[in-house]
Amino acid sequence: MTAPRLYFVAAEASGDLLAREVIEAVRARQPGAHISGIGGAEMASLGIESPLDIAPLSVLGLLEGLKAYGTVVKLADIAADAIVADAPDAVILVDSWGFMLRVAQRVRARAPHIKLVKLIGPQVWATRPGRAKTLAATVDHLLCMHEIEAPFYEPYGLKTTVIGNPALSRHQWGNGESFRITHGIPANAQVVLVLPGSRSSEIKRVAPALVEAARILKDSDPDRTIIMAPAASVAAQFAEAFPDVAEWATVSTNPAERYDAMAAADLSLACSGTVTSELAMQGTPMIVAYKTGWVTWSLARGLLYKKRHITLLNIVSDDQEIVPEFVQTQQKPELIAARALQWLTDPDALADQRAEQQIALSRMKEGDRDAAEIAAEVILEEAGA
Structure with missing residues (x-):
């Protein structure tokens, strides 16, 4: 043959x-x-x-x-x-x-x-x-x-x-300790990971809100470490759009560090997409943001889209909000940062979120x-x- x-x-x-x-x-x-x-x-x-x-x-x-x-x-x-x-x-x-x-x-x-x-x-x-x-x-x-x-x-x-779901088959568990050591992050430092997207349009529409929310979190606690991890496909665009971000955050564009960064984070601010399932697999609590053009959004909400939520973890949870979503008019840095601060100052809330995400993941396995x-x-x- x-x-x-x-x-x-x-x-x-x-x-x-x-x-x-x-x-x-x-x-x-x-x-x-x-x-x-x-x-x-x-x-x-x-x-x-x-x-x-x-x-x-x-x-x-x-x-x-x-x-x-x-x-x-x-x-x-x-x-x-x-x-x-x-x-x-x-x-x-x-x-x-x-x-x-x-x-x-x-x-x-x-x-x-x-x-x-x-x-x-x-x-x-x-x-x-x-x-x-x-x-x-x-x-x-x-x-x-x-x-x-x-x-x-x-x-x-x-x-x-x-x-x-392919994301659930990815058994490459991240090494958070190794990531922290490589980037000089103290073991007891609180880490927020920003995943601004993999499309050009996401860097334009979603990344600004996530970056500003992260800046608010950094200003509220200078000892907090912020990791920016744009996809390699949009890394150059991200660097051009946010030229000063490296002054107050660590930027990681190495695909090999992807899961290590997730495992190192106490919380992630993420653009909606496949990455949400990957974060859940690493046990990382997350807050999701998303924004598209108004014509697209109006058609989707009025005629096409039949679910209340856009994150798969929420959809499989009987369309209930397991993962907080800040979409369209709600995609505001201050709202995202406020929810993040609630969790970052309450270890029990973060633990509860991890548990909720694991339950949602169990519903996604085939x-x-x-x-x-x-x-x-x-x-x-x-x-x-």
């Missing part, structure tokens, strides 16, 4: 990380597999050279998406050309609904024999269930995170496999196998390996 040829496509930092994990699982099963792809630093660390820069694809919101539409279409064409030229047995499209849909449609039109696997589906259980029909008409197999997703695709006959391992098995089957 010839070695399978696979092509992975990731358009954002979280997808790039998941792609790397799945590729490693594929190689563990099939060391001779030929793997090419489009991605970022995570895939590059495995020696996979991307034929295009994914940075322009990190858009957020309706208006931002419309403005970037021409770029998205152009890059989808380039991606499809690269995929067809590589002649893979299967293409794995990771997250990023809008871009991946366009890539899938183009590959299907040009080379219908290539298997298309969508790794992580759109949140049809929370918004726009009609996307289930669109996806079913475009790809051959969906690898989704939760059991609640599968019923949406059953009427359309799309093969669906639940892999669980089994004992790693998500990447399940995904790798299905992908190789689709590729005929």
Whole structure:
């Protein structure tokens, strides 16, 4: 049997990380597999050279998406050309609904024999269930995170496999003590970790409130240590937007320190996203902020989004606020800082929050196998390996 040829496509930092994990699982099963792809630093660390820069694809919101539409279409064409030229047995499209849909449609039109696997589906259980029909008409197999997703695709006959939440399969527990020693942070110092996002739009819309809230916390106690940890994909943009932050905070942009920083923190101020599950896995209490364009927000709240909360830990907790959310008009530095100070001055409150988050995590688990391992098995089957 010839070695399978696979092509992975990731358009954002979280997808790039998941792609790397799945590729490693594929190689563990099939060391001779030929793997090419489009991605970022995570895939590059495995020696996979991307034929295009994914940075322009990190858009957020309706208006931002419309403005970037021409770029998205152009890059989808380039991606499809690269995929067809590589002649893979299967293409794995990771997250990023809008871009991946366009890539899938183009590959299907040009080379219908290539298997298309969508790794992580759109949140049809929370918004726009009609996307289930669109996806079913475009790809051959969906690898989704939760059991609640599968019923949406059953009427359309799309093969669906639940892999669980990838963040819960990441067993790399952080070493908080090592992080503190490396950065000269006293063992008894209180540490606040700021995770301002991985998209350009998040650095513009969410980071300012989180940075200012952290500044308030620092001013209230100069001995408190603030860690700023923007994703590597937006590190340069963050440094340009906040040139003075290094004067009063420690800036960490090293992906290898990601979990160590989480484990070292007493509390995190985070942009909503995959990182919230990762923080919970490290046992780090958190406060979440989020802001998008008003047109996008109005449409989402009025027509599309069906849940009261946006953080997955809250949604799985019967849509109750386990993790405090400061969204849109509530995303104000003084409000975020006030809640943070309540916890930072009350050890029992922090302990209660850790316990609440662990209960929410237990509701998100789908089994004992790693998500990447399940995904790798299905992908190789689709590729005929």
